[in-house]
Amino acid sequence: MTAVPRRRDAAATRRLLLEAARRRFARNGYAATTVRDIADEAGVNVALINRYFASKEGLFEACLRGVGTELGDAVEGVDQVPRIIARQLSGQHTREHPNQLLLLLRSSGDTRAEEIRLGILRTFAERLAAAGGCPDADDACVLRAQVLLSAALGLALLRSTTTMEPLGSADENALLPPLQDLFDALLPGR
Template structure:
């Protein structure tokens, strides 16, 4: 009967360990995102996260160094996925479709708790700076679709309107996640599309200075 060589066995074992480590790390990230988004940073313990992930709490220190490190990793992951979904060069015509898909949890990289995560302060300056930069970046993307640029003579007005649109999106996520308010809570992307088009057209469609 054929047997594996020591070299092959060692390679398989190393590969299995890498897969197990990656899987455990992802379990912790997923559990942490849900917990942080639902209960906030201070209301979540590392024990809560480990129990939900079904792993030993000591693994949080192994993979993320600390609770702060895990929160930061959650933010970075959310930023990467949302940034990929909402491209910097998204057009004003496409923007309502992208927003509706993200808010309904059906678009690329969509996880409603990612939006909630961006509203949660950790008390850790580095993590909170990532959070602030991310929100600012998304406001700039919305504003750019509406014609904004850093040297635009009416830039402040366009940016304010983009931030109002962004705040509306965050408000929708909060209401959908916490109130059960119908028909908003169960609205799909097609249901949200028309209101989003009205919102984006009303706020960002260029009509000249006022």
Template sequence: MRQRDAERTRAALLSAAQTLFSTRGFANTGVRDVAELAGVNSSLVSRYFGSKQGLYRETLERVLDITPMLEGDRRRFGEKVVSIFLGVEDAPGPLMMLILSAADPEAHATSVELLQKKAIEPLARWLGPPDADGRAARLNILWGGFLMSWRLLPLPQLAEVRHSSTRRWLEATIQAIVDEGET
């Protein structure tokens, strides 16, 4: 019974941390805030994660996972990725955590490290030669720019992106970067 409670407590803390880190940022989120949202004692953050930084790392590691995007038909990757992006409503996610971590040097370093490890490197392996690292970086730049312009600093021109020429352009551009490796 205790193990199940510990797992439930960890899950509640991770969920609360994801919400707060992606809405307030690392610097503006306190351990007490996370514990309060999770409905547990703040000392449990130290017990399970060692520190706020440890909680941030584990939370980001959990939510920053592109492997589901890499499954399926490679020839339809652009469509799949755009559908995933457009299908996610305002759920707290890794992009906001990454952006809002920039104010804290340690959290920022963790963000850069995990973005490389959990997104760029797996994407580069999946893409394969030629220039897998460069293509993975270009895709990340494209995705980040699109998501920032659509979600964080919404451009009015992207309000109807679900059914627009912008969507088709984004799908085609993503696919073109993927297809650079095809002979």
């Protein structure tokens, strides 16, 4: 009996690599994550990282862009932003929904990836300010949006590095009311 060759699915392989990389980068940071770790977790050959992303830096950039897309999409439904942030925060400990907010705290040491990371943070805050009732995105309103984003990133960091309770075990439903209060206080004009 001859072995049936396994059918290749580039899109599925790319998705597996991105999911594994997001988990690894969010949990361990850029420097402590190896391409072999990512490939092993995804169950694929390490050479496929170079095929689909050119390098570890390219894979990190793709992960950051994914976070940027998700956050950007959240602003389109501005009333859903606190829920999306609560979902991101509560999903940190699950395999299916790695806390992508942590990726925005991770520096790669790569200049291009760092520019993308800071650009995503800046753009999200500006879009959030505009959606929050500041169409001209003046400095005071952008600052309020950046404070809101900083609070969300601080929550992500605390949840990933401490067991402080009740924050450490709060689920999406428990996180949503205080996030909504913060959102309403900082961006009341939406």
